[in-house]
Amino acid sequence: MKLAIDPEKCQRDGICVAECPVRVLELKPEDTVPTATPEADELCIRCGHCVAVCPTGALTHENLSPLDCPPIRKELALGPEQVEHFLRSRRSIRVYKEAPIDRNTLLKVIDVARFAPSGHNSQPVRWLVIQESKEVLRLAGMVIDWMRYVQKENPAMAQTLHMERAISAWEAGMDPICRNAPHIIVAYGDKANMAAQTACVIALTYLELAATAFGLGTCWAGYFNAAATFWPPLQGALALPGNHASYGAMMVGYPKFAYHRLPARKETDISWR
Numbered sequence: 001m002k003l004a005i006d007p008e009k010c011q012r013d014g015i016c017v018a019e020c021p022v023r024v025l026e027l028k029p030e031d032t033v034p035t036a037t038p039e040a041d042e043l044c045i046r047c048g049h050c051v052a053v054c055p056t057g058a059l060t061h062e063n064l065s066p067l068d069c070p071p072i073r074k075e076l077a078l079g080p081e082q083v084e085h086f087l088r089s090r091r092s093i094r095v096y097k098e099a100p101i102d103r104n105t106l107l108k109v110i111d112v113a114r115f116a117p118s119g120h121n122s123q124p125v126r127w128l129v130i131q132e133s134k135e136v137l138r139l140a141g142m143v144i145d146w147m148r149y150v151q152k153e154n155p156a157m158a159q160t161l162h163m164e165r166a167i168s169a170w171e172a173g174m175d176p177i178c179r180n181a182p183h184i185i186v187a188y189g190d191k192a193n194m195a196a197q198t199a200c201v202i203a204l205t206y207l208e209l210a211a212t213a214f215g216l217g218t219c220w221a222g223y224f225n226a227a228a229t230f231w232p233p234l235q236g237a238l239a240l241p242g243n244h245a246s247y248g249a250m251m252v253g254y255p256k257f258a259y260h261r262l263p264a265r266k267e268t269d270i271s272w273r
């Protein structure tokens with residue numbers, strides 16, 4: 001692992017050494033600046049914390065220089081009240097305008113989700129955007145086919161998941177699966193990567209929150225993702241790379257209606273030990 005530390009800027013404060021999550025930096029008394037330990041090449045997870053935490057911008061890590069890591073702008077920080085209001089005012093949107101979202105806006109929202117945490121900083125999330133609303137509807141029809149199959153093969157499960165209602169809504173001309181959203185965003189990853197599923201869910205959560213700031217509405221497409229997990233025809237249509245699985249899907253579009261209140265939720269259930 002290549003580490004370049006500017007001795008003029010380094011204050012020998014040991015902050016990078018203390019913050020390195022895998023302890024591959026050390027500051028020996030005889031050295032003027034911290035150095036990488038022999039295991040650094042193998043263990044470094046390239047999280048960039050050493051660069052980001054250095055108060056003087058003294059440290060450059062391989063291809064990650066302070067110039068690649070923009071400064072934190074304190075004036076943009078949110079207070080607790082704003083954060084609570086922002087999080088509580090996000091809603092699952094199920095009625096969308098027909099208007100599509102332009103690709104650039106979709107790109108920007110997905111780009112924010114890129115900064116979600118992932119196990120070992122492995123950043124395993126990959127994205128599939130179903131842009132054409134006609135295709136979204138065609139895939140929703142496949143989810144309905146799966147429901148019809150489940151109804152036949154496992155009526156108890158179909159009942160628990162209210163599949164009959166969804167099928168009859170579909171037959172009445174509604175779309176209870178993707179709610180006529182113009183687009184679906186799927187987060188997927190390599191089945192061999194143990195961090196992938198959780199990383200996809202966290203990244204979609206980032207995406208859902210970021211979307212609200214762009215004036216977009218989203219809703220988790222749980223039925224869609226279940227069918228993407230279990231129904232070969234839908235898997236065929238999604239055509240994810242070999243050994244990859246869909247770990248979450250999100251409807252996205254412009255909300256038709258605005259919400260005016262924050263709905264109540266269950267009280268928090270906490271045990272203190």
Ligand SMILES: Cc1cc2nc3c(=O)[nH]c(=O)nc-3n(C[C@H](O)[C@H](O)[C@H](O)COP(=O)(O)O)c2cc1C
Nearest residue numbers: 090091092093094176177179219220221222223224
């Ligand atoms: C994993 C997951 C799957 C979901 N699947 C669906 C779905 O298939 N269809 C739907 O209309 N809503 C779906 N939802 C939305 C929930 O019903 C919604 O989050 C819940 O009612 C709370 O409403 P809120 O998101 O507006 O706070 C899903 C939510 C999650 C977290």
